[in-house]
Every structure is written in C-alpha cells, then in structure tokens.
Amino acid sequence: MKTYWRSLEELQDPKALRIQEAREEAKQKSLLYKTEGGNGGNSRRDFLKTLGFSLAAASIAASCKRPVEKAIPYLVKPEDITPGKANYYASSYYDAGDYCSVVVKVRDGRPIKIEGNELSPISQSGTSARVQASILNLYDGARNKGPENLSKSITWADADLEVPKALKEISDAGGRSVLLTQTVISPSTKKVIQKFLEAYPGTEWIQYDAISASGMLNANMKSFGQRAIPDYRFDKAKVVVSFAADFLGTWLSPVEYTKQYTSARRLDDGQRDMLRHYQLESHMSLTGSNADVRFPVKPSEEAGMVLALYNAIAAKTGGEQISGVPAIVDVSALADDLLSAKGKSIVISGSNDENIQLFVNAINQLLGNYGETILWNSALLTKKGLDEEMAALNADILAGKVDALMVWGVNPVYDQANGAELEAAIRSLKLSVSFAERKDETARACQYVLPEPNYLESWNDLEPKVGQLSLAQPTISKLFDSRNVQESLLVWTGDSTSYGDFIKSSWESDFYPEQAEYADFRLFWNYTLQKGVFSSASEQTAEYNGDSLAASAAKLPAAKSGLEVVLYESIALGNGKYANNPWLQELPDPLAKISWDNYASVPVAYAEEKGLENESVITVNGLELPVFIQPGQAKDTIAVALGYGRTYAGKVGDGVGKNLFSYVSAENGSRKYSIENASVDVVAGATFPLALSQTHHSMEGRPIVRESNLDEYLAKPNAGNEFHEESEKHHVTLYKEIEFKGHHWGMAIDLNSCTGCGNCAISCQAENNVQVIGKEQVRNRRIMHWIRVDRYYSGDPANPTVSHQPVMCQHCDNAPCENVCPVAATPHSSEGLNQMAYNRCVGTKYCINNCPYRVRRFNWFQYVNNDKFDYNANNDLGRMVLNPDVTVRSRGVVEKCSMCVQRIQDKKLEAKLAGRMLNDGEIKTACQQSCPGSAIVFGDLxxxxxxxxxxxxxxxxxxxxxxxxxxxxxxxxxxxxxxA
Structure with a gap:
C-alpha cells in the first residue's frame, strides 16, 4: 500500500506531527477559555459557567437595544415575483478573459446564487470558484457609489457636459485620446466603441490583458493569418502534452477544458481508455497535479524541450529538422506517444513567447491535429490584447504624448512594472476617466470616476467563441448610481439610446436573420434571452504557414543557470481585480492549502540546503516573501502568485500579500512571467505566519485515497479497492440495522473526475451561508468550509504523485456523532441524513471529537464592529447575499454539510404539488450542480x-x-x- 502524506513533516515523522497537532488543538482550547473570560484552567464547569454568563450578557444587551428591522411591503406586487419563491435568469459572466454562461437565482429581488447554464455548449453546467464568488462582488462595500470628479460627487449630467467637452477640445486641437480596455468580446460593445471613435477623431482603442496571450496571438497570425486562439477539444484527444499551461486551473478557458478533460478520463458507461496527460512545468499547478506524467523543468528550459519535441516528430514524419537550443532530456518517447495518437493529440504551451508558440503550432501541424482536436471555425476570442500596443502606450503616457486616457476593466497602475511612474503621469493628463466598478489603483489616479454597474445589474451580449453567443441581463435594480460604459459612450456621441435597446436593435439586424426557427423577432429575442445562448453559423478556416520557423529557432531562449522565479495566476484571485472578495481570499490554494497570502514556493532540496522551513522569510530581488516548501517545485526555481499586494481594493483586500507585477518584464515584444538569475537571500531569524489549513483535519494516517492504473483496472475492475471487500466481510456491530422505507439519500464522488479546483467549496459557501473568519482564525484551526478538498502526496517529494479528495459530512447510518450529543442536536432523519438542530446545540463539541472524518465545524465567529472581523455577513449590504432557505448560524454552535437539505425539500414539494414521483437527478446539491468536472452524483439509494x-x-x-x-x-x- 502506498504511503500518503499531506506535508513533509508528516512524511518524515507522522507520530510527531500528530502530537504537534494535538498540542495545537489544546492550545486553541486554552485560548478559548481566556477569550471567554475564564482563567485558562481545564475545568469544563468553569468554562460552561463563563460561556453561560457571556450568552446571558449578550441577551441582556440585545434586549436593551433591539435592532431596527425594516420591511418594505409590496403596494403593487410585480406580476413575476412571488414572495419567498426563487426566480432564475440566464446571464453571462465575463471578466479578465474568464467566461461562463450562468443562471442566476434571485429571491425577492436579490441575486443569491450562481449556477452554470447547462444549455451552454462552452461552459455547460460548470462554473469556477471565481464565478461562484462573483455574486459577492455585487454586494461589495468597496464599489464606487456614483460619479466623481477629483473625489467629489457629481451628477451624470455634469459628467455628460464636462467629459465630451474636454474630448472635443482635444480632438479639435489634434490631440490624442485613448480608450484602454480589457479584451472586449461583446459584438454590440464593439459597435458602440466604433461609433465613439468616429465621433472623436484622434481617439484610439487599445485592448490589454494583464495575464497576456499576446505571444500566442502573434504566433497564430504568422502561422494561420488569424490573431486568435483556436478551439482546443480535449474530449477528442487521446494524448495531451502541456508545457506549463494550467488549462484545468487558469489557462484560457478552464471550466470548458475541465469538462472535456474529465469526460475523456471517465471510466463509466463502458469506457475502457483514458486520455493520457503529460505536464512539463516549474510550479506544481492544478493541471500538473492531475497529470499521468509530470516533468519539473525551469522556464528557460522550455524552449529547448519544445524544439527537441518538434525535431523528434519531424524526423519520423518527414518534416524539416531545425537546429537550435538543446534540450535537457530525451523526448523521443514522448514523440512516439504523440505519433501513436496522430490526429488525436494536443500539444499546448502556457508561454507568452511568440517563438515557442510557433513551434507548438508546427508540432500540432505535423501531428495532424488541426481540424480534429484543434479547430479554427470556433476560435476563442477572450484574449485579444497585444503587449506591444500596451508597452507603446505606457511609454507615450510617460513621454506626454497622450492627452486623454479612458480606462475600462483594467488596472495598469497596479499591474504594470512602472506603476508608480504611470500613476504620476495619469494625474498630469488633460483628461483621465476611469469606469471602474470598484476601488482600484488606476481609478484613484484619474480625474473622473464614472462607475459601471456590476454584471448582474447590466445588459450585455458576448461572443467568447466565433459563432457562440450569449446574453447577460439585469437580475437586480442598480444598487448604486452607476451607468453602463456603453451608454456613456453613446451619450457622448449624442445618442440617447439605452444600451439594452441598442443590443436588441443590433441582434435584430445581425443575428435574427441567421435563424429560421422564429418568424417574429420578439419571439426570437425572448426565447434566446430565456436560454441565454445562441449559436450562429461559422465557416472560419485557416491554412498553415511554417515559413517563419527557421528564423524563430534562432530567437528561442537557451536554458539559463541560477535561480528563476515563476510568476503565475492563482486559482482564487487571478489578476487581483477581486482581491476584496473574502470568499476568494479564504479559499485555500489547491496545492499549498494556504489562504490570505501569496508566498514563495521553494523546492524541497533548496529548503534543506538553506535551512528553510514553512513561514521562513526570503528576499526575492529585494522583496520579502514568506516561504512554503512545495513538493514538486522544479530545481532552481521559486514560484510566486500574482494578484496580491493591492493597496486600494477595500478593507478585505488592502495589504494582503505582495505585488509581483512589478517584476513582469518584456521579451520579444511580449510580457514575460518569469525572472531569470534572481537574487534570493534568507532573512535570518525572520518568520511570517501563513494560514495553512491542510493539516487541520487528520484521519490519523488511515488509508483514504485509493488508486490503481488503467492496465490493472482493465484486468481486475476492483483493482486498488480490494480492501473494500475484505472490510465488508468482517463487519461486526452493536447497531441495529436501519431500514429506510422512503428515500435514502447518498452521494458518489468519482476521483477520476475531481481535479481539486475548489469550486465546490465556494458553491457550498454561497448556498449555505458559510462564514468567512479571516486569516487569524484560519491559523487558529477554525476554517469553516463545509466541504474541504484534501490534497495528498505520495512518492518522491521532489516530484510526487498528487491525489485530490473532497470530504464533507459522510452522513453515516451509524453516525458516531449522534450517540454522544447530550442535547440530541444531531438526530438522524428517516431519509438517511445526519441533521443539525442549531437551536439545541450548546457547543460541547463532543460530536466533533467523535467524528473520525473531521468534517464538523464549530462556529467561533462573532459579529464585532471593527474591520478585523467585518467581512461580508455583518453589514446591511453584505447580508443581501444570504440564502433565506438556510439558517444563519451564530457563535457557539456546530455546523456541517447538510446535503443541501433545503434543495431536497424544495424538489420533494415540487413533485408532490405536481402529483408525481421524484425523477432521478432532479435534486442537485450545490457542489454537484456547479462542479466543472461532473465529479459528484447525488440521488436516492x-x-x-x-x-x-x-x-x-x-x-x-x-x-x-x-x-x-x-x-x-x-x-x-x-x-x-x-x-507512467
């Protein structure tokens, strides 16, 4: 049997770690007594007396000053709203290259939950953690409340007089104005922008992506004549080779790719083969942790590996071999595996180097993948920014060659290397306008802040892929005095049309004629809006041109000596735009299991050589960072996440982590997300606390993950699971067998389909009002997530095998927690659910101590009127996200997964009113419904x-x-x- 370990300490001495963990738990109990006014002793009687006094005092205080409850009755009830009953609206999420077609659950006019749109051919029913958490962005107190000029409130009428006047004066004088946006994928928005550019001659439109794909866009322009990204179809592939492309985590379209990838590795319904996955990378990414074979390599070694792979395949297919930088390992076996799946393979790279991408294109061409697993008729459009254009604009702003700058959806003062100089230059422009929805560093430097609404308050249309369109619609009235940017641009051109009407008019002329199903546009519009998606015909093709390969080979970077630092996009925060979202800040990294900070991931051997431990401090090119020892980190590399170190994000995000965007350089015209020959020094004696949660919930070394390989499975279907049958044979119990006469609810999780992305944890948090507690309390072993995704290593710490396992309440039929509760707060339902009666629970924690799965949570959270504890649930705006179907727990009770019992009851009632039986699959738990890998199944046993x-x-x-x-x-x- 394999040895599984969660940390290097556990691998070295599991017994010592368990003793240390027990001491930490005892320490936290001691702290509890002290914070509750006790004397720090071990007397449970004293503790309960103190607790009782505290509760009594709180009750007296509450009765003396009762909070004001406000209710607004419907004088005229809207026709489509039934109080207490949810409505669902199809919409679309898009930001910083992330796209997802969604369905928004709205209760009494409040959006409270995001689900994936199962009608979408792109994201299908899946979401990501960021999409799930986006509901909280709507209720963010850091959102800009209305238009401002030099930090003073103005009206929209004032802005509509002053801004166009300034733009016209600049245009008439032959000046230069620039509209700087993120990649725009809205057909209607493009029309609005074009109209605006025509109204103000001398105005330019530049698109910019902080996490860039500029190198790939330029390479594809040379190879195929298209500045776009092809449609990768992982579900059609037999072999995938990825060079540092985290396609299951953050690269391009991870929700879509996860759905395809897991479908190609599923072994149900008679499937007997699996996609084979190779990953070559420096940092242990989410995608790398799921690979069959993983090679740790330095960023500077990637070019040699790609060239060697190209030459190995060319040698066997009659292609031209090209000399260039050498490879560090032999790739002939990798080439053979790819050739065995010719036309059924995919080779990709996360590099932003145009020359590497040109050779990746050449490899896929030699393998015959275009038109099979890589398609051009449905090209991805979510990354369009060209780094050369942004670099030129940056230089021109500093040189005084720009008169007006309008910034929409990007934050260059934060994510450009020369942010401080750029901020000063923006302040000196004749006109600077930010359309930022919320606080950011660039908006603070602008004269005008004219906030756009949240996407849940807005109309929009999107085309994430050629021919694949979706609509977004308002699901709530605007919470603040905001206005669509498109509407502002229209007004400034003299057009008073609302943006919603503009979209309808645009669709009537552009897309309505492309269909024959509806003879009336109103029917077409209403049904498309209801479905949320629309597909139009696409005949886009591309012919390969490899003429530039020889010239590109000479530009490929050679492997460097010395330490290299990898700058990567985190699963939670991405480019840092939503750093003020506490759900995302508290989401543990899938591999490190650290929240609330970025950190320097260092290799095991390097840590041993330098005497480093977790929470040691090092300086990277002068910037101090805490250390985390990451198994699988490539030799002579260090990895640090981008998206942290915000200085003007809001009370949650300000000052969390360090900003590494200042170290993003340029090479061959594109942004480079690595640092070569980095200067790294150890800060002797210094430590920095990290909120590490992986070791909080130990199952005492018992086997939890079971696995085997495909050959053994095909020979013996229970391979790796032989212990199951042995265990069933020897069961002896004092329990009476329980008979479930009605339903018996259960859940199955396919470990082949779970990638460990953490989406389920945020989906559960949104559905079940799970509280955010902050870094200090996470360090105190109090993280509240009802579902955790455990990460286990096995094998060589230098390059281990990784296993992910979601663990929630197991709803045992013989539940150990139920016997020990002195107040019967943990009853068992007649349908097999282990329940929690919150109003009975007095917080003895006996159930927690008796649970072998470590899945019950004690609620330590208290509502305190200071910034330290003020996250999302204790202010009027933040409370709007709460699900009224689920009790909001208060301090002093135990809570845990309920299998979304509110959803079970809702569907049972729905079936009863319709006079029918429940259909299989009709009830979906929050984690199941949003899982991009379809790893979770819930139903009636x-x-x-x-x-x-x-x-x-x-x-x-x-x-x-x-x-x-x-x-x-x-x-x-x-x-x-x-x-392997």
Missing amino acids: NNPESKINKLFKDQRNYHLLEELHTLPSVGYLTKIRNK
Whole structure:
C-alpha cells in the first residue's frame, strides 16, 4: 500500500506531527477559555459557567437595544415575483478573459446564487470558484457609489457636459485620446466603441490583458493569418502534452477544458481508455497535479524541450529538422506517444513567447491535429490584447504624448512594472476617466470616476467563441448610481439610446436573420434571452504557414543557470481585480492549502540546503516573501502568485500579500512571467505566519485515497479497492440495522473526475451561508468550509504523485456523532441524513471529537464592529447575499454539510404539488450542480434505477474508513491513472 502524506513533516515523522497537532488543538482550547473570560484552567464547569454568563450578557444587551428591522411591503406586487419563491435568469459572466454562461437565482429581488447554464455548449453546467464568488462582488462595500470628479460627487449630467467637452477640445486641437480596455468580446460593445471613435477623431482603442496571450496571438497570425486562439477539444484527444499551461486551473478557458478533460478520463458507461496527460512545468499547478506524467523543468528550459519535441516528430514524419537550443532530456518517447495518437493529440504551451508558440503550432501541424482536436471555425476570442500596443502606450503616457486616457476593466497602475511612474503621469493628463466598478489603483489616479454597474445589474451580449453567443441581463435594480460604459459612450456621441435597446436593435439586424426557427423577432429575442445562448453559423478556416520557423529557432531562449522565479495566476484571485472578495481570499490554494497570502514556493532540496522551513522569510530581488516548501517545485526555481499586494481594493483586500507585477518584464515584444538569475537571500531569524489549513483535519494516517492504473483496472475492475471487500466481510456491530422505507439519500464522488479546483467549496459557501473568519482564525484551526478538498502526496517529494479528495459530512447510518450529543442536536432523519438542530446545540463539541472524518465545524465567529472581523455577513449590504432557505448560524454552535437539505425539500414539494414521483437527478446539491468536472452524483439509494445506486454497486466504489462500520452515505470511486 502506498504511503500518503499531506506535508513533509508528516512524511518524515507522522507520530510527531500528530502530537504537534494535538498540542495545537489544546492550545486553541486554552485560548478559548481566556477569550471567554475564564482563567485558562481545564475545568469544563468553569468554562460552561463563563460561556453561560457571556450568552446571558449578550441577551441582556440585545434586549436593551433591539435592532431596527425594516420591511418594505409590496403596494403593487410585480406580476413575476412571488414572495419567498426563487426566480432564475440566464446571464453571462465575463471578466479578465474568464467566461461562463450562468443562471442566476434571485429571491425577492436579490441575486443569491450562481449556477452554470447547462444549455451552454462552452461552459455547460460548470462554473469556477471565481464565478461562484462573483455574486459577492455585487454586494461589495468597496464599489464606487456614483460619479466623481477629483473625489467629489457629481451628477451624470455634469459628467455628460464636462467629459465630451474636454474630448472635443482635444480632438479639435489634434490631440490624442485613448480608450484602454480589457479584451472586449461583446459584438454590440464593439459597435458602440466604433461609433465613439468616429465621433472623436484622434481617439484610439487599445485592448490589454494583464495575464497576456499576446505571444500566442502573434504566433497564430504568422502561422494561420488569424490573431486568435483556436478551439482546443480535449474530449477528442487521446494524448495531451502541456508545457506549463494550467488549462484545468487558469489557462484560457478552464471550466470548458475541465469538462472535456474529465469526460475523456471517465471510466463509466463502458469506457475502457483514458486520455493520457503529460505536464512539463516549474510550479506544481492544478493541471500538473492531475497529470499521468509530470516533468519539473525551469522556464528557460522550455524552449529547448519544445524544439527537441518538434525535431523528434519531424524526423519520423518527414518534416524539416531545425537546429537550435538543446534540450535537457530525451523526448523521443514522448514523440512516439504523440505519433501513436496522430490526429488525436494536443500539444499546448502556457508561454507568452511568440517563438515557442510557433513551434507548438508546427508540432500540432505535423501531428495532424488541426481540424480534429484543434479547430479554427470556433476560435476563442477572450484574449485579444497585444503587449506591444500596451508597452507603446505606457511609454507615450510617460513621454506626454497622450492627452486623454479612458480606462475600462483594467488596472495598469497596479499591474504594470512602472506603476508608480504611470500613476504620476495619469494625474498630469488633460483628461483621465476611469469606469471602474470598484476601488482600484488606476481609478484613484484619474480625474473622473464614472462607475459601471456590476454584471448582474447590466445588459450585455458576448461572443467568447466565433459563432457562440450569449446574453447577460439585469437580475437586480442598480444598487448604486452607476451607468453602463456603453451608454456613456453613446451619450457622448449624442445618442440617447439605452444600451439594452441598442443590443436588441443590433441582434435584430445581425443575428435574427441567421435563424429560421422564429418568424417574429420578439419571439426570437425572448426565447434566446430565456436560454441565454445562441449559436450562429461559422465557416472560419485557416491554412498553415511554417515559413517563419527557421528564423524563430534562432530567437528561442537557451536554458539559463541560477535561480528563476515563476510568476503565475492563482486559482482564487487571478489578476487581483477581486482581491476584496473574502470568499476568494479564504479559499485555500489547491496545492499549498494556504489562504490570505501569496508566498514563495521553494523546492524541497533548496529548503534543506538553506535551512528553510514553512513561514521562513526570503528576499526575492529585494522583496520579502514568506516561504512554503512545495513538493514538486522544479530545481532552481521559486514560484510566486500574482494578484496580491493591492493597496486600494477595500478593507478585505488592502495589504494582503505582495505585488509581483512589478517584476513582469518584456521579451520579444511580449510580457514575460518569469525572472531569470534572481537574487534570493534568507532573512535570518525572520518568520511570517501563513494560514495553512491542510493539516487541520487528520484521519490519523488511515488509508483514504485509493488508486490503481488503467492496465490493472482493465484486468481486475476492483483493482486498488480490494480492501473494500475484505472490510465488508468482517463487519461486526452493536447497531441495529436501519431500514429506510422512503428515500435514502447518498452521494458518489468519482476521483477520476475531481481535479481539486475548489469550486465546490465556494458553491457550498454561497448556498449555505458559510462564514468567512479571516486569516487569524484560519491559523487558529477554525476554517469553516463545509466541504474541504484534501490534497495528498505520495512518492518522491521532489516530484510526487498528487491525489485530490473532497470530504464533507459522510452522513453515516451509524453516525458516531449522534450517540454522544447530550442535547440530541444531531438526530438522524428517516431519509438517511445526519441533521443539525442549531437551536439545541450548546457547543460541547463532543460530536466533533467523535467524528473520525473531521468534517464538523464549530462556529467561533462573532459579529464585532471593527474591520478585523467585518467581512461580508455583518453589514446591511453584505447580508443581501444570504440564502433565506438556510439558517444563519451564530457563535457557539456546530455546523456541517447538510446535503443541501433545503434543495431536497424544495424538489420533494415540487413533485408532490405536481402529483408525481421524484425523477432521478432532479435534486442537485450545490457542489454537484456547479462542479466543472461532473465529479459528484447525488440521488436516492433506494431507487434501484438511480445513477447513485449503480455507482455504489460499481467495483471501484469504497467508503472512507469503512473498517469503522459507520456506514457512510458518501462513496468514492477509486482513482485510475494511466501507467507512467
């Protein structure tokens, strides 16, 4: 049996780690007594007396000053709103290259939950953690409340007089105005911008992406004559080779790619082969952790590897071999595997170097992948920014060659290397306008701040792929005095048309004629708006041109000596725009399991050589960073996440982490996300606390992840799961067997489909009002997520195998927590759910101590009127996100996964009113519905035809710690890998 470990300390001495963890728990209990006014002793009687006094005092204080409750009755009830009943609206999320077609749940006029739109051919029903957390951005107190000029409130009428006047004066004088935006994928917005540019001659439009794909765009222009990104179809591939492209985490379209990738690795419904995945990277990424074979390499070594792979394939296919930089390892076996899947493979690179991307294109051409697994008729449009254009604009602003700058959706003062100089230059412009929805560093430097509304308050249309369109519609009245940027641009051209009407008019002329289903535009519009998506015909093709390969080979960078620093995009914060979102700040990194900070990931050997431990401090080119020892980090590399170090984001995001965008340089005209020959020094004796949560919930070294390889599985379907049958044979119990006469709810999780992305944790948090507690409390072992995604390593610490496992309440039929509760706060339902009666719980924590799965959470959170504890749930605006179907817990009770019992009851009632039986799959838990990998199945175990019933009978199915005979209602399907 493999040895699994969560940290290097556990690998070296598991017993010592468990003793240390026990001491930490005891320490936190001691702290509890002191904070509650106790004397720090171990007397439970004293503790309960103190707790009782505290609660009594709180009750007296509350009764003396009762809070004012406001209610606004419907004098005339809207026709489409029934109080207490949810409405659902199709919409679209798009920001900084992230796209997702969504469905928004609205209760009494409040959006409270985001789900994936299952009608979307791109994202399907999946979402990401950022999409799930975007609902909280709507209720962010850091949003700009209305138009301002030099930090003073003005009216929109004032702005509509002053800004166009300044623009006209600049235009008439032959000056230069620039509209700087993120990549725009809205067909209607492009029309508005073009109209605006025509109205003000001398105005330019520049698109810019902080996390750039400029190198790929330029390479594709040379190779195919198209400045776009092709459509990668991982579901059609048999072999995937990725050079540092985190396509399951942050690269281009991760929700879409995750859905495709997991479908190609699923082993149900008779599927007997799996996509084979190779990952070559420096930093242990989410994608790398899921690979069958992973090679740790330095960023500067990538070019040699790509060239060597090209030459190896060219040699066997009759292509031209090109000399250039050498490779560090032999790639002939990799080339053979790709050639064995010719036309059924994909080679990709996350590099922003045009020359590397040209050779990646050449490799895919030699393999015959274009038109098979890589398509041009549905090219991806979410990255259009060219780094050369932004670099030239940056230089021109500093040189005084720009008179007016209008900034929309980007934050160059924060994410450009010369942000401080750029800020000073923007302040000196004749006109500077920011359309920022919320606080950011660039908006602070601008004369005018004219805020746009949140995407949930807005009309929009989007075309993320050629021919694939979607609509966004308002789901709530505007909370603040904001206005669509498109509407502002229209007004400044003398057009009073609302943007919503402009979109309708645009669709009537452009897309309505492309369909024949509806004879009336109103029907077409209403049905498309209801579905949220529309597909139009696309005949886009591309012919390959490899003429520039030889010239590009001479420009490929050679491998460098010395330390290299990798700058990567984090799963949670991305480019840092939503650093003020506490759900994202508290989401643990999928690999490091650290929240609330960025840090320097260092290799195990380097840490041993320098005497470093977790939370040591080093300087990277003079910038101090805490250390995390990351198994799998490539030799002579260090990795640090971008998106942190915001200085003007809001009370949650300000000052969290360090800003590494200042180290993003340029090479071959594109932004370079690595630092070569970095100067790294150890700060002797210094430490920096990190909120590390992986070791909080130990199952005492018992086997939890089970896995095998594909060859063994095909020979024996229960491979890796033999212990399950042995355990079932020897069960002896004092419990009476429980008979469930109605429903018996259960959940199955396919470990082949779970990538560890953390989307489920945020989806559960949004659905079930799970509180944010902050870095200090996470360090105090109090993280509140009802579902955690455990990460386990096995094998060589220099390049380990990684396993991800979601763990929530197992809803045991023989639940150990139920017997020990002195107030019966943990009853078992007649349908197999382990329940929590919050109004009974007195916080003894006996149930927590008796749970072998470590899935119950004690609520330590208290509402305190200071910034330290003021996250999202204790102010009027933040409370709007709360789900009224779920009790909001207060300090002193135990809480845990309820299997979204509110959703179960809702669907049962719906079926009862309709006079029918519940359909299998009709009830979806929050984690299941949003999972981009479709890893989770929920259903009725008593229904012999249900999918959950069939999965529980699958020979891959097992239960956590089944030797304890707790009879969990959650099953796991053994993880199967391709043989390395």
